[in-house]
Amino acid sequence: MQKKVCMLGGFAVGKTSLVRRFVTSLFSEQYHTTIGVSVEKKALSVDGEDVTLMLWDLYGDDEFQRIRESYLRGSSGYILVVDGTRKETLATALTLQQTVEGLLGPIPFAVIVNKSDVRAEWEVDDAALDELRQRGWSLFLGSAKTGDGVEPLFLTLADRMLRQAV
């Protein structure tokens, strides 16, 4: 079973870093913005079923209107990435979610507030996080740098996508 998953979020929130951590267990402090899209693959086993996730790491653009619809099409699920150290990235994620749902319908997704290794610098407060939880969203706090919350994030989404498909 193969599934297409899109990584969405504002620029420099850590989408590429999360994918790389998940796929290769590596992390880099250097920032190279993603141009267009980069596709990665990760094979998983969920409840004894093999799943291959095709991770479409899109470039982050705060002007959500310009998110390329054609990249999103065919996704079975998506991950919204928020940079905990920048509050505005949460707003971006919320708008993106609405856009995507408008385009693709209510497909499974998960949210990660990234850069938990620098929790002290976070602008996103607990109130905001609670608000997200109340929406019933799968919310993760994690870090591409340390790898915290990365595996659960992808596994949860994979599980939800598989259950959806059945």
Add this chain to the structure above:
Amino acid sequence: MSNEPFKTHSFSATAQGLESSKEDWSELRSLLLAPEQSQLDELRERLDNPAIYARDVSRVLPDAFTLRGKGDQHLATALAPFVEEGFAAAVRKSPRAIVDAIAPIMGPAIRQAIVRTLQSMMQSLNYSLEQSLSARGLHWRIEAWRTGRPFAEVVLLHTLRYRVEQVFLIHRETGLLLHHVAADSVAVQDQHVVSGMLAAIQSYVQDSFGASKDQTLDHFQVGEWTVWIEEGSQAFLAGVIQGAPPTTLRQHFRDAMDRIQVQQADALSDFHGDTAPFTATHPYLESCLLAHYEAPPQRRAMGKWILGGVLLFGCAWWGWIAYQSHARWSHFLTQLKTEPGVVVTLAESTLGGYRLEGLRDPLAKDPSTMLIAAGLDPSKITAMWSPYYALHPSLITTRVHSMLQPPKTVTLTLESNILVASGSASVEWARDARHLAPFIPGISGYRDDSLMAISIPDLLLLVNHSVIRFNSGSSIVEPPELAKLQTVMAALRNLDLAASQSGRTVSLEVLGSADETGPETMNLQLSESRAHAVLAAIGGKQFSAATTITTGIDSPFLKQQRGSAGRSADKRIVLLHATLTEPPNTGEAVRP
């Protein structure tokens, strides 16, 4: 009311009774079934009234179609002929609308087909041009001729080296890899990622250039690899090809894509990430794994080839021309060597032409006219001819004739260097010829024993001394006189011949006379008729235009001249008087 039914069973029922029981029945019925009755009526109304019925059916029609259509193919089968008919009618009625409707679909497809065709044409043309000048090209030309295949095809078959290394079948919407094949020993990186990236690129290109859905990335080049993309409606094929693939290979991809689309129509539209059904596409993908191995053609600059070709052609042309002119020259030489009266002592080719030296009899054929007749350019040939007398029989004959100028009555023949004259000629010519002949080059002797020599003065003398005698009072030429006339006529004939050959004219007067007995008028008549009798005996017809004959009466002057006052018998005669007149301004014929 309860006893009513019994009434019907009564055997004593009358017609009236029956009537009243019927009314009761209907009353009972209306009492019992009134609400149902109105419902029934309403239902009947609905069934009978087409307007209401149609409205009712229209409500359920779409659902009915859906329901039936889901179950099996019967609905489609049943409707197909009507749909077809309806469509045909619509096309007939308003073709414009149909065209407008299908143009957006057909347009791009047709455009693409045309572009592909042109591309493959261009490609084959390029290859043909490049290869047609090489030695290999020549070899392939022979092969094309031998096998009856078009040359371009043979060239393509030989020159192209390519290998389809991988073929991807990619779900268009998700970019997920449906199936993948790779040629042996090809290092496959990560086909799933490649597939996703290909789909992403496809999307990116489409978005970035604002292209419509049917305008897609068709191929791209990465180093020595070409990636071909063959679009289907829900999936696309991507082939990674090393080298230069022929455009004809496209057809394989197209065919494979078409087949997959037909075979996997359901699996494609229901695709949710399970790629298992697509293993069935393996043979189609594998059919695209084509390869052609051959050392790549040595690509030299096209210009070089053309230059080489032009040079080669130039050389060939020059060679042909040179060969032709040489052939003409040697043909001319052999002709010249066999020509009587021409001796070639030197024949060589110089820088710009040829040089000729030799001997030539002035009476021989002119070599320069032979030159032109042989198709050679006289300006390219310098010739030096020294004159000489050739002893070739034909030239000796020509020379003899030009020197002796024999009259037509003379026949000259050569009997091994001895010139033999026969026939007849004037004494003068016979004398001159006897003098000149031994001096003609090539002649060692002269014989004219069978030549009859005629002397004009002798002939004149013979004619002018002839006297034809008559009996007294008669104008009949007697037999002895006729015999005399024969010799005169022979002389006249020769005279006529000699005169006509030398351009002179002979005038002959036939003069009659009579003795003095009898009246003068009788005598004059007699004289005249005697002259006519002689003329008739001579017969003017046998002479040429050079001889004119007139009749007359012997004049007193002539009588006086003869001074014969004596016998009357001497006066019963006819005299002949011939004179020779020289032609006006005609010089003697030049004799060498």
